Amino acid sequence: MTTLRGQLVTPAGLHDGELTFGRSIEALTVTPAPGTRRYILPGFIDAHVHGGGGGDTMDGLLGIETLARMHAQHGTTSLLPTTITNPWDRVLDALNATRQAATQGVQGGADILGAHLEGPFISPQRLGAQPPNTLLPTPERLRKVLDTGIVRAVTLAPELPGALDAIRLFVAAGVRVGIGHTAASFEQTRAALDAVQDAGGRACSTHLYNAMGALQGREPGVLGALLGDEHTFHELILDGHHLHPGSVRLALHCAPGRVTLISDAMRAAGLGDGESELGGQPVRVIGGAARLENGSLAGSVLTLDVALKNALALGLSLSDVSGMLSGTPARSLNLLDRGRLEVGLRADVVVLDEAFEVQEVYVAGERVPLGVKA
Ligand SMILES: [Zn+2]
Structure with missing residues (x-):
């Protein structure tokens, strides 16, 4: 059993107190904790992460184990290894x-929740950094993907032929449906969101604003449909490069309690500047x-501890940012066993010092050795 003292970060705010846990949280006591200038948060949940630590x-x-260990060093206690558009067999191999990895678990790493299938069912017109190996979501391909039993989130372009049927199948399989890498119109996006919601599923934008069209008066487009919907969750990449702060504020205004922070990290995350690779393409980190x-x-090359600091720098409260890193992604993925500091939930815990640097990380109560190279 472990007991930590500090400022407990909950949806209701910060409280001095104690957290006691084994594999799950046993007790949470609000008591004065004089002199403890550190913060205790639920572990971060990254629903969109391609790589890290090489x-x-x-x-x-091996790649999945490496990224799971690297991101755990930065407070991520659960994640969805995310595929990239690639030749079909390579995508299936990655799933x-x-x-x-999910079955075995990763010693000293984040819990593997399942896979995020990003592509190949996306628009060739909105590839972003995805290689041009896009495919249509045919029933046969969907069966292959769903037969793996590991897909927990998908990113697709709703304008593709067959996309609405695909959406219904994904929702029926409990998969969060992400709209992204898309050239869809407002109407096509709206039809996709209706298909998700009519089937009882949860929709999410995939890295909102990035790899999708703009919002205009006579053509609200994908963005207009996504931001105008009152149920859709949103992924934001808060690395200081992907988004203008004004765009971040607009998303928070439109979707209170439905914005999640992701890393969208690639292999070079945690390694500093230099040459790297993504989906078989050369990448330079500067x-x-x-x-x-x-x-x-x-x-x-973002990690979620840095995303947290970037969000605080925008003037958000620690309680709200913690929600965007834990509680909200858990809700978007229908995870009932984690995401908050609450008795009975998994003991996925991050301790930050007063400068918001990661001090301690626990995955299901087990302490992650920090400072260990991936
Ligand atoms: Zn992407």
Whole structure:
């Protein structure tokens, strides 16, 4: 049993207190904790992460273990290894490797919740940094993907032929449906959101604003449909490169309690500037921005502890930012066993010092050794 003292970060605010846990949280007591200038938060949940520490989901089991360990060093206690658009067999191999990692668990790493299938069912017109191996969501391909039993979130373009049927199948399989990498109209996006909601599912934008069209008076587009919907969750990449602060504030205004922070991190996350790779394409990381040769942002090198600091720098409260990193992504993925500091939930816990640097991380009550190279 472990007991931590500090400021407990809850949806209702910050309270001096104690947290006691084994594998799950046993007690949460509000008591004066004089002199403790540190914060105790629920572990971060990253629903969109390709890589880190030199590893990538597309590498297979070793890559997934590497990224899960690297991100755990930064407070992420649960994650969805995320595939990239690639030749079909490689995508299926990555899903099977994710299933293996989820079944075995990763010692000293984040819990593997399942896979985020980002592509290949996306628009060739809105690839962003995805390689041009897009495919249509045919029933046969969907069966292959769903048969792996590991997909927990998907990103697709709703204007593709077959997309609405695909959405219904994904929702029926309990998969969160992400709208992204899309050239859809307002009407096409609205039809997709209706299909998700009519089937009882949860919709999410995939890295809102990035790899989708703009909002205009006579054509509200994807953005207009996504931001105008009152149920849709949103992913934001808060790395200081992908989004203007004004765009972040607009999303928070439109979707209170439904904004999640993701890393969208690629293999070079945690390694500093230099040459790297994404989906078979060369990438150069300069000043914390990862770009393809054509200048497109190639994912990020973000970790969620840095996203937290970036959100605080925008003037958000620690309680709200913690929600965007834990409680909200848990709700978007229908995870009932984690995401808050609450008795009975998994003991996924992050301790930050007064400068918001990660001091301690616990995954299901087990302390992650920090400072260990992935
Ligand atoms: Zn993407």
